[in-house]
Amino acid sequence: MDALVIGAGPAGLMAAEELAAAGRQVVICEAKPSAGRKFLMAGKSGLNVTKDEGSAAFLAAYGAAWLEPILRDFGPDQVKAWCRALGQDVFTGSSGRVFPVAMKASPLLRAWLSRLGSAGVELRLRWRWMGFQGDGWQFDTPQGARVLHPRVVVLALGGASWPRLGSDAAWVPWLRDKGVEIAPFLPANMGFGVDWSPHMSRHFGQPVKGAMLLADDLRERGEFVISSRGIEGGGVYAVSAPVRDGAALAVDFLPDVDGAAIAARLARMKPGETLANRLRKLGLSPAAVALIMEFGRGIDPGRAVKALPLRLTGPRPIAEAISSAGGATQAALTESLELRALPGVFACGEMLDWEAPTGGYLLTGCWATGRWAGRAAAR
Known part of the structure; x- marks a missing residue:
C-alpha cells in the first residue's frame, strides 16, 4: 500500500x-x-x-x-x-x-x-x-x-x-x-454549568441577545442561551478558553450605552418601583432581567447591567x-x-x-x- x-x-x-x-x-x-x-x-x-x-x-x-x-x-x-x-x-x-x-x-x-x-x-x-x-x-x-x-x-x-x-x-x-x-x-468551545435557583426554570431555552461577555481582557459580543444545565451558545464559546482556565465571567447587557447614562436613567425612575420593573424599562429582555435578579443581589443595579458576574460551576464535560x-x-x-x-x-x-x-x-x-x-x- x-x-x-x-x-x-x-x-x-x-x-x-x-x-x-x-x-x-x-x-x-x-x-x-x-x-x-x-x-x-x-x-x-x-x-x-x-x-x-x-x-x-x-x-x-x-x-x-x-x-x-x-x-x-x-x-x-x-x-x-x-x-x-x-x-x-x-x-x-x-x-x-x-x-x-x-x-x-x-x-x-x-x-x-x-x-x-x-x-x-x-x-x-x-x-x-x-x-x-x-x-x-x-x-x-x-x-x-x-x-x-x-x-x-x-x-x-x-x-x-x-x-x-x-x-x-x-x-x-x-x-x-x-x-x-x-x-x-x-x-473547548463549550458551555458552563450553573446551579440555578428554582425561579430560573421558566427561562430555560431563552436567548440573551446583544450582550457582551467579559473575561479578563477579552470582550466578545454574542448571543448565548440559558439552559437547564447552565449557559451555552456562540457568545459563551468565544470566551470559553480563558474562563475554563480560571478567568471570571461577567456580562454587559447594554454594551452600546455608557454606564453613567444607565445610572442617570435609573436615578430618574420612581423610587418605589421594583428592580425588575426598572430593568425592564431600560429595555432588557425578561431573560436578562432574570439573570440580574439571580446574580445581582447586593450589587448596584447600574453596575449589574454593565458587568454582572456569573457564578459558574465549571465547564461542561x-x-x-x-x-x-x-x-x-x-x-x-x-x-x-x-x-x-x-x-x-x-x-x-x-x-x-x-x-x-x-x-x-x-x-x-x-x-x-x-x-x-x-x-x-x-x-
Whole structure:
C-alpha cells in the first residue's frame, strides 16, 4: 500500500485528496459506518466554512504561531475557491462568517467524496484502528482483524469531543507508547454549568441577545442561551478558553450605552418601583432581567447591567464540547507535521494541540493542516 489515511473527517479527506493529486495510491480507513459524521453534525444549523477577515485577525484567533505558515497556505480565500470548485458557491454574512449557499454540509460532502472516488481514493468504512502489531497497523474490520503495511500514514483521528461521532481519543495511549508527546485534552468551545435557583426554570431555552461577555481582557459580543444545565451558545464559546482556565465571567447587557447614562436613567425612575420593573424599562429582555435578579443581589443595579458576574460551576464535560484543546504537541512534530517519533507518519486536524473559536476557524484549521500533512506525506 502506498498511502494510508486513518480518519475520514475534513482533515483526513483533505490529506487523501492531496496524496491522490500527487499520484499516490490512497486508502482511507474510517471507524464509523460513514464519512464526515462530525462534519455533517456541525453543518446542521448552517455550515460555517471559514471567516472572511484580515490575515492578522484570522491568524490571531488560533493563538499558535507555528500554525501560521499552514493557515497562510490555505486560508479563507483558498477555502472559498475550494468550495466553489466542488460546485458549492459560498457567501459572506454580515459578521464575516462564510457559508455555502446551500447552507448544509451534505451537498459539499457528497461532491467531495465523488471527486475523491474519481481520483482513485478507496474508502474503507467500519475499519477501526486498534494500534500497532509489530511494524504494521492493526485494524478491526467487518472481515475480522487486518494488519496493513503502508509506505506513509496520515493520522486524522480527531480530538476528544463528541465521542459518539468518532472523536474518542482512543489513539492516545498507542502513540504515547511510541514516544509521541500528547498534551492532555480539555473541553473547548463549550458551555458552563450553573446551579440555578428554582425561579430560573421558566427561562430555560431563552436567548440573551446583544450582550457582551467579559473575561479578563477579552470582550466578545454574542448571543448565548440559558439552559437547564447552565449557559451555552456562540457568545459563551468565544470566551470559553480563558474562563475554563480560571478567568471570571461577567456580562454587559447594554454594551452600546455608557454606564453613567444607565445610572442617570435609573436615578430618574420612581423610587418605589421594583428592580425588575426598572430593568425592564431600560429595555432588557425578561431573560436578562432574570439573570440580574439571580446574580445581582447586593450589587448596584447600574453596575449589574454593565458587568454582572456569573457564578459558574465549571465547564461542561468534554463529550459535550464542540471541540477540544490538547493533542499531539508542536514539539512532537516537524514543520511538515511528521511525528518525530514515527518517521513516515503525519498528523493533522483536531488531534493536534491547537485551539480556535467557532466561527469558521475550526473547519479551516482542519482543512489546512490536512492539506499540509497530505502534501508532505506525498513528498
